[in-house]
Amino acid sequence: MNKALEILKKYWKHNAFRHPQEEIINSVLEGKDTFALMPTGGGKSICFQVPAMMQDGICLVVSPLIALMKDQVHNLQNKGIKAIALTGGIHSDEIIDLLDNCQFGNYKFLYLSPERLQNDWILERIKNLPINLIAIDEAHCVSQWGHDFRPAYLKIVQLKEFFPKVPFLVLTASATERVKEDIIVQLKLDNPSIFTKSFYRENIAYMVFETEDKLHLVQQILTKNPEPSIIYVTNRKACLETAHQLESLGFTATFYHGGLGSKEKTGHMKLWMEEKVQVIVATNAFGMGIDKANVRTIIHLHLPQNLENYYQETGRAGRNGEKAFAVLLNNPSDVLHAEAQFLSVLPDKAFLNLVFSKLCSYFQIAYGEGIDEQFSFSLNQFCAKYHLPTLKTYNALQFLDRQSVINLSQEFSEKVSIQFIIESREVIRYMSLNPNDEEIMLSILRTYPGVYDMQTSFNAALIAKKSNSDEKAVLSLLQKLKDKNIVELVAKNNDATITFNEVREDERTINRVSKHLEAQNKLKTEQLRAVLYYSNETKTCRNKLLMRYFGETIEEDCGICSHCIAKNKKKQNPASVSEKIVELLKMQDFNSRDIQKLTKLPKDDVIFALQRLLENDTIRINSNNLYSLK
Structure with missing residues (x-):
């Protein structure tokens, strides 16, 4: 293990491994499939980066997180270690060059998303690389019981056929027992060494x-x-x-x-x-x-x-x-908000079918056609045209992306951003002098409270809906405000692009993937219930x-x-608490927060005493929400 420690000290400036990093590295170096469940901050990346540096060849790292891939590649490059990431937005010619570099340029790490493995020609090129280790990060995405299931992860198992003697190192920071067992089955791990670091954080x-x-x-x-x-x-x-x-x-x-x-x-x-x-x-x-x-x-x-x-x-x-x-x-109101935000926006099978058929109509794709066709796409315009709820539609498209029915090239973002560059009182003065513009401007100010402070992403379709106008009128007003030096307007050409990965078959397509949708919706409901149980x-x-x-x-x-x-705190005598509150209210009226502050008593004790005093008609609440003696 001396060589591993030397590499750790040389590149990462640590003098010792954290438990169980050393054991995981040993398992990998012995050629064993290895499953590592290590909570956030446990140092998962060290577990594949160190053994990869100890061997000839290149480590293939599969990860769904583009930002994390870029960050790790940047950090490795800063250490003088050659690493490459095949992220989205890279043209085929550039990918070919990057893979040539991997094959002939003595690179040590190749990062890619699982979706890249669905391209046969990329897979063919990877088969010819001198792979020494296959690391699968965020491995809970493999399991349909995981909180971020991505069916593309199920394709990783085919790497077993091409690299039968190369160990898999499977890493995740959050997996229940059911998820762990499912990952091992789905990736066909061969009698894996299993390392689980306790989730318990005593500090x-x-x-x-x-x-x-x-x-x-x-x-x-x-x-x-x-x-x-x-x-x-x-x-x-x-x-x-x-x-x-x-x-x-x-x-x-x-x-x-x-x-x-x-x-x-x-x-x-x-x-x-x-x-x-x-x-x-x-x-x-x-x-x-x-x-x-x-x-x-x-x-x-x-x-x-x-x-x-x-x-x-x-x-x-x-x-x-x-x-x-x-x-x-x-x-108490948080429960309703959470259900509205997380559950009411989950698409069901009927809504998924609706979105997919509208998407095909939007791009005029005929039945039985559309494979490999790519289009520029505005989520806001699409939803406005078909009167679809934006977030629920986005969730439906994201699900279709994860099922590889379509491919979304990037996250959605608005085409326009604005910032008011005159003071608020001048904006109010402008509205009083231009009453025809008032409704749209008020909708903007109510929707984007930070529009005076910074460039703010702008949804023209949303403002049109709120102001009972149309999108054309909203954009026309923005241009007018820009010309009058009232706003700074930045137009961005950064709509998403959608690629259709298979021919249009409408219900047949949706029927094939809907079982995963039902399972995911059920899981998300169970997960939110677990949050509510924990909080209550x-x-x-x-x-x-x-x-x-x-x-x-x-x-x-x-x-x-x-x-x-709360359990170990010494319980206050209710009579004593009531007595202190009464003495305080003899001086003047107070709200509950001030009473708690002045008496220096626990909040729950104060509230309990106030309720008892109200029930006994000793005190009352006046019109200013202050407690006073009767």
Whole structure:
């Protein structure tokens, strides 16, 4: 193992392996198929990068995450290690050149997505490469029970036929026992060595708090813990609004979501990584490949889609081994919001059939034709033409992409971005002088609250719908506002492209893939129910609940989660609490927050005492929502 340690020190500047990296590397070097379940931050990439460097030939890495592939290739190249990624948007001629480099240029790593393996000519070229190891990252995508199932992953097994003596190293950070067993079967792993690192993170305190005023609680948490923090939200609008709210409270904050350009993403992330801001407010687009050791607090303002994602996101805290906090805030209305956001937008078989047939009509593809045809595509225009709900349609198209019926070349993004470059009072003055433009402008300002601060992606179809006008009128007004130097308008030519991978057969096509749709919808429903159970269960240690979900059993309560702290906290005498509140209200009227602050008593004790005092007619609530003595 001396050579492995030398490579680790030389290229990665670490003096020792983390458990169980060394054991996994040994297994791979012995030529065994190996399954490694290692939680976020466990150092999975080292497990294939080090043994690949110890052998002649090239390591093939299959990964679904383009951003992560690019990041790893960039990091390897910075270490002087030759690596290539076959990501989307690369023309065939360039792919041929890159594969020539792999074959004759002494490259050590070739990264590609599983979809690339569906191209026969690429597969033929790969068969001729001197492959020494096949690493499959995010392997939960292999299983239909995984939280991000991609049927293209099932094609990986054919590499077994071409490289029978090359070991498979299967890696995932989040797989239940059912998913693990399914992966082993689907990839035909030969008597694999199995390494599972416990999901238990003893230095992370998992907290769940129910509160009506989330921002106030966030303020308290960030004030008490001024170290680097991440706040996760579920949409771009909340991302921007929350960052602004935090800045108004005196915190330094930035934001990150999928709608930002690559330059903005890099700039915002750099601000946080270099600790020029305390907080980054982000959607789940943020985090892959981010390894910042001293993150103290992860706060989820909204319920996550599943516990797999939640665990990965919270796992970005406390990587330096010091105590860290993973806080989930909820209130009763969050359940309805989560169901609306995650479940009501799931396409069923009938809707999938509708979208596919409309898509074929949109591009005038005749029955029995269409294979390999490629088209430029605007999601907003497509949905507007056929009166389809945007998010549900996007989910349907994404499902068809994962089933390889179609191929989406890139993420959808709006063609236009705008920013108001005059002050708000001047905008109001313009609307008063131009009443015909007022309805559209008001819709813009209500939909995009950050449009004064930054270039904002703009959905013309949405604004047309909200303002009871048409898209042409909206775009015409934008051009007029640009000409008058009221807005800065940037038109982008970055629609998605859609490639049809098979001939049009309508219902026959959908019937073939619909069994996977039903299974995925059922799984997503079960996963959200698990999130709701975790957030509402009050009688069990939070760490125990998480470990149980991932198939682990821990005997002792963790002692640091919100449940354990509440359980171990000395209970206040209700009569004593009531007495303190009454004494306080003799001076003046207060709201519940001020009462809690002044008495320095636990929130639950204060609320319980207030309810008892109200029931006993000792106090009342006045019109200003303040408590006063009767």
